[in-house]
Amino acid sequence: MANSWRISALAHRHRALGSALEDWNGMGTAWTYGATSLSEAHEAIRTRAGLMDVSGLKKVHYVGPHAESLLEYATSRDISKIYPGKSAYATMLNEAGKFVDDCVIYRTGPNAFMVVHGAGSGHEMLVRSAQGRQVAVLFDDDLHDLSLQGPLAVDFLAEHVPGIRELPYFHHLQTRLFGCSVMISRTGYTGERGYEIFCKAADAPLLWDSILEKGRTLGIIPCAFTALDWLRVESYLLFFPYDNSEKYPFADQPAGDTLWELGLDFT
Template sequence: MANSWRISALAERHRALGSQLEDWSGMGTAWTYASDLADEHEAIRTRAGLMDVSGLKKVHYVGPHAESLLEYATSRDISKVYPGKSVYATMLNEAGKFVDDCVIYRTGPNAFMVVHGSGNGHEMLLRSAQGRQVAVLFDDDLHDLSLQGPLAVDFLAEQVPGIRELPYFHHLQTRLFDRPVMISRTGYTGERGYEIFCKAADAPLIWDSILDKGRDLGIIPVPSPRWTGCGWRATCCSSPTTTRRCIPSPTSRPATPCGSWGWTSPCRRPRGISVAPASIGACRARSASGSSVCCSTATRRPRPATRCGPGASRSG
């Protein structure tokens, strides 16, 4: 087990499923379970899988200057993000170089939550807030459970009224199994899915209830990091494992805007990849060693070229 300074409230559940809790972003994270990788992959693609992605860092950014400072720190026009909406963004340093990626949730007129990976996003937010009217609060009590797959909406519709009508990259405050949660229609598997933000004390009950009540739909637990690189993150840079070519250096050029996804990166990443069934064995071996799984065992799925520049857009 990794010597991590952040602890998931679901750590004992992960150990019971066979995980050794390897470190990611300071948290002991389930990189593998004792279950079959092929079934986990099929669950995400045809049913639904439940992942604990609480290793993502959650930062509340609140105050009169919050909107303008997020525009400074990221690649997005934050004025277009209204309460209840979220956007994917890149986080840039003072030279316009990529330091992290994130999803920005607007939770009120002057209130935001920034969920980012293991890059330097938190440090960038702290620097931008110095001397300004904004509070920065790192919230490690908030846990993030990701229910991903085509049947995720069918399951949640039985518990949360109106969830089917929730648009892509929008979120709502509601209750799930009589616990207060924020549910967002986001995820990184390429399938329709939802992230459930809850208190650490409520995470075990919500996790157990989803797996118990979702058993008839084929919902199973899935270790989260093996899905990094699949789906829409296959078009993006995920820090730090896939941003080695994007970390600022004296010769790297600044990121530039590109449609609704926010930027054009100096690095080149394969787009539209999926795990080939024949690669499952190799994928399991690489996963057990902590390597980046999906990108290394992927097959390319053709997609039209994306045009970047004025007037360009990229749909979700």
Template sequence: MTASWRFSTLADRHRALGSKLEDWSGMGTAWTYDKDADEEYVAIRTKAGLMDVSGLKKVHITGPHASHLIDLATTRDVEKIYPGKSAYACMLNEAGKFTDDCILYRTGPNSWMVVHGSGTGHEELQRAAMGRDVSLRFDDNLHDLSLQGPTAVDYLAKHVPGIRDLNYFHHMQTQLFGFPVMISRTGYTGERGYEIFCRGQDAGTIWDRILD
């Protein structure tokens, strides 16, 4: 594995499944296991599959100028994104050039979470925050477990009241197996799916319970 400076609390579980944990955005990430990758692909298309995508970078933005910062750093009209709604966006530098992609989660009137990839999204947010009444917090304890596939909602419905009513690109604060989580109806697989944002200390139990 390439040297990484960020770590998933699920790393040992990934190794036990045969992953070599290749570097992604500074975190050792399980791209493959010992199992046939085609089988896992078919599972996501026909049933469901679980992925650890905690390598995505999570930044919390709060304060009176939080929405203005989002407006400066991304291509989205923040006025159309209300608390509980999410949106996919491009991130731009001062020259207006693409530097990263992200999903914006509005968690309150003056609070957001930005989940971005391996580009310079964090740097763009820091640049846009200069001189403004806003706080940025990089959160690597927050893990992102992506449960994707047509039967994902059926599984979650057994444990999370109201999950069937959660619209596409919306999110909710709730509990899963007694742990506090934010569940978002988002993902990059092309199938109906959900991202489960949880604390690092809870990620192992949540992962194990879903796989059981």
């Protein structure tokens, strides 16, 4: 974790499970756990449910009268179609029209959005387009992201969150879970029905412990990041830059991929 400048509030939990906390996106991330094999984690999420800490994703609040028009400029989606409580998967392109990052855009109010992205240059693009405009760009490292993925995730959450079964895909709600204020989104990165639970750093350990303790009878277990890698590959969900020519350039052309080459033209 020598190069990490971001710290997960769950770092002690991950170490206790046998993780060395390798760096991803500036945060010490549990790539593997000593106690749980990857195949066990994979099976849990495909058949029951598993809990992962994906707080290494970067969360950026984009707030102000110009937020919608600037997100139109920075990403590939029609932002006007995203209403409060809805989210959308979007891609970000450079001046050459080549893919440089992907993200999920959550609309949290009329002039308020949250953009969650990975290890590309998304944050820089959001900041660059905001200069001189009526928009605040707030990088939020206090916000943690616990991902509960698998077919039984909804059964578990339905015991604690009213209305969760009615929450459509790529929608989110503000609610409480085990006494903590959270935003729960029906999204994920596994191909299974799953939910991301956004919470304050101070609440993350309580939520992590409570989900694992109360979900034990359903077979919910903690799962490491490499299991997520297996799952998303099976579901053909891309991971920048590892699935791109930035990582594996062609000998006769500069790095950079179009959305059509990546199968992301739907965005």
